[in-house]
Amino acid sequence: MIDYNSVFRDTAREIKPSGIRKFFDIAAEMDDIISLSVGEPDFLTPWHIRKAAIQTLEKGKTRYSANKGMSELCEEITKYYSRRFSLEYDPVTEAMVTVGGSEAIDIAIRTLVNSGDEVIIPEPCFVCYSPIAQLMGGVCVPIETRAEDDFKLTAEQLRAAITPKTKLLILPYPNNPTGAVMRAADLEAVAEVLRGTDIMVLSDEIYAELTYGGEQHVSIASIDGMRERTIVVNGFSKAYSMTGWRLGFVLAPSPVIEIMNKIHQYAIMCSPTTSQYAAIEALRNGDEGVADMRNDYDMRRKFIVNGFREMGFECMLPGGAFYVFPCIKSSGLSSAEFCTRLILFHKVAIVPGDAFGACGEGFVRVSYAYSLSHITEALTRIKRFVDDDLGLSLPQK
Amino acid sequence: MDKLLSLLSENPRLTNSQLSVMLDTTEEEVERRIADFEKNSVICGYSSVINWDKVPGSEKVTALIELKVTPRRDSGYEAVADEILSFPEVESMYLMSGGYDLAVYVTGKTFQDIAMFVATRLAPIDSVISTATHFMLKKYKENGVRLEGETPDERSPLF
Structure with a gap:
């Protein structure tokens, strides 16, 4: 039997698997998860772009x-x-x-x-x-x-x-x-x-x-x-x-x-x-399609930041990308505990901040590459988590 | 496109407070603009897209009725259109180009209800020359909303 420990390059074996992946093994086992975790746009590739590609395929x-x-x-x-x-x-x-x-x-x-x-x-x-x-x-x-x-x-x-x-x-x-x-x-x-x-x-x-x-x-x-x-x-x-x-x-x-x-x-x-x-x-x-998508993201960005602030979390209004990174230290939980409890008891998937470096501890990454109704439902569940389970009376900002 | 209108048309349940956050304005301003839109019939009403087939005892039959009508000398299509749209059975109605004049969407409890409505209410109107009734067998999409079989989110959460 081959001893695999002896065949791998040391550095290849030593680099850590992505912290995001580890967390989502939990999510994969559960039904009815509502996710604010993905890092890719919810829009489809604009049709004119897909069509251009299809045409070149047709021409071989x-x-x-x-x-x-x-x-x-x-x-x-x-x-x-x-x-x-x-x-x-x-x-x-x-x-x-x-x-x-x-x-x-x-x-x-x-x-x-x-x-x-x-x-x-x-x-x-x-x-x-x-x-x-x-x-x-x-x-x-x-x-x-x-x-x-x-x-x-x-x-x-x-x-x-x-x-x-x-x-x-x-x-x-x-x-x-x-x-x-x-x-x-x-x-x-x-x-x-x-x-x-x-x-x-x-x-x-x-x-x-x-x-x-x-x-x-x-x-x-x-x-x-x-x-x-x-x-x-x-x-x-x-x-x-x-x-x-x-x-x-x-x-x-x-x-x-x-x-x-x-x-x-x-x-x-x-x-x-x-x-x-x-x-x-x-x-x-x-260009026009990008501008339309940017417009939509912009409105969701303000919507979701407002949602977290109303729950009492500190949350920077981000200037770019499609994530918000609220601080959850006031919950008294670590990022991993916060996200695990949220997914197990309220079926909302978000990513612990420390998956992106140790200094992300105390924060969570929340993606807004989702429809407004999807975001609204997720925020409602997170609020229930904060009000009922955490029993927090966070200061209203 | 007006951002407030496009938000409302897709998410009619958003509160004025939520709308004001997204549009960088005040709740009062949102309220005032909506009132203006309503006054000027830009916003004509609010309704929910409901799949009645899934509500036991509330199943409905819908038909598209193609009407050919003679426009009247003084009022064109308007007077006859006004007469027809007043029937509560008429759900939507449009003046069309092409092979017929009015497209009338009618709902009833049964096929028989609709057949009777066409025979006793629509066909006898003076200006109506002919009717052709098409019953709907299945609704796939209404007002931009897919009624069944939502596409699953295929995105991986890993990136």
């Missing part, structure tokens, strides 16, 4: 594409970043298409991180950065962003975390799970710390289209001196409701793209062709 356009993606798509991507975020990239040498933002993150980290290099990761954040960095032998340096800073990364915190071994800063804004955004002034302060160093930045901008209140997303690459050190990662999943199409992209200086594309070509060959055709249509004619 199902070959491999160029490794770095179709030139037509790379061109649309660079035009899109110029139009929406005032950033200019060369479609031939500074853009590439990946299998979702996830692959882009993976190969960016594989391109940069040597054994022993330090990777600074502001937490709470999406769960994939640390494990990938660890697989490369990197050392993760988490920064605990704070509710009183609206979960933004501050220049002081960054400065304190930097050592001679620092290789990479992950900048995951708009943020999953907190909904925090970094405005131009916040980014300028961060840039001031980085200028003159060799520290690279991975700017995960997957929620860039989902910012609210009129202020648009700003990419750190557009801040003075930052373009040369920034790898912009984005994709089609969140903005265009194209999660299952698995399509993302990278914009970065040409030497970076060259190495990333080399890894991509050995690991992936090329992104799915049908998805690439769909993405061309999305970028050419999708």
Whole structure:
């Protein structure tokens, strides 16, 4: 009998399974669960995008594409970043298409991180950065962003975390799970710390289209001196409701793209062709659909924040993504206890904040990628939990 | 599109307070705007989409009746339309382009009720030239609402 413990790479065995997954094994066993837990849009991919993909299938356009993606798509991507975020990239040498933002993150980290290099990761954040960095032998340096800073990364915190071994800063804004955004002034302060160093930045901008209140997303690459050190990662999943199409992209200086594309070509060959055709249509004619979805999210965002505040929880009005991150410390329960009791006794699934980093303890992630009637029902159940089970008389804010 | 109207048309049970939160305005402003919409017949009524077939003893029969009518010299279709829509059996009614003039949706307790209504109330009206009655066999969707078999949420909670 083979001893599996002896065959695995140490780091592969040691990285932790996602905390979100662990929690949802409970949910999978139960009926009548009402969930506010998912991280993908409830809207379907707009029909014009699906239709464009179907047409290419009908014509039999199902070959491999160029490794770095179709030139037509790379061109649309660079035009899109110029139009929406005032950033200019060369479609031939500074853009590439990946299998979702996830692959882009993976190969960016594989391109940069040597054994022993330090990777600074502001937490709470999406769960994939640390494990990938660890697989490369990197050392993760988490920064605990704070509710009183609206979960933004501050220049002081960054400065304190930097050592001679620092290789990479992950900048995951708009943020999953907190909904925090970094405005131009916040980014300028961060840039001031980085200028003159060799520290690279991975700017995960997957929620860039989902910012609210009129202020648009700003990419750190557009801040003075930052373009040369920034790898912009984005994709089609969140903005265009194209999660299952698995399509993302990278914009970065040409030497970076060259190495990333080399890894991509050995690991992936090329992104799915049908998805690439769909993405061309999305970028050419999708702006209006994105605006409609953003409008809907915006109203739900205010609705759900108000719901939690009325129950007495502190809850930041998030500037982006589609999550709220209320503080549940006043319940006297840990995040895991709060979520477990809520799902077992009131059948509402939300995610404990510590699944996104230790400093998420005391918070829960609640998704509003659901219809208003669904959100209303879930909030009613949560209120019953607070009133009856917790017996709380939380202060009314 | 007006955000208040589109919210109300999809979620008529939202309170004014909930609406005001989503629209960044006050409860009083929402109340005032709704009153205006009602006064100007922009909002014409509030109703629930009910699948009566699922309520024992309340089953209903619905028919679409195509009417060909002669417009009147002075009032066109309006007077005859007004005469027909006054019957409580008429649930909805539309003036149509194409092969007939008025589409009349009628509900009754039984097929017989509707047959009698057509024979004794609609057909005898002077302007009515012909009627064609189509009984509905099954309702799939009404007012934008799917009546049965909600699509399950296939999203995975993991991401």
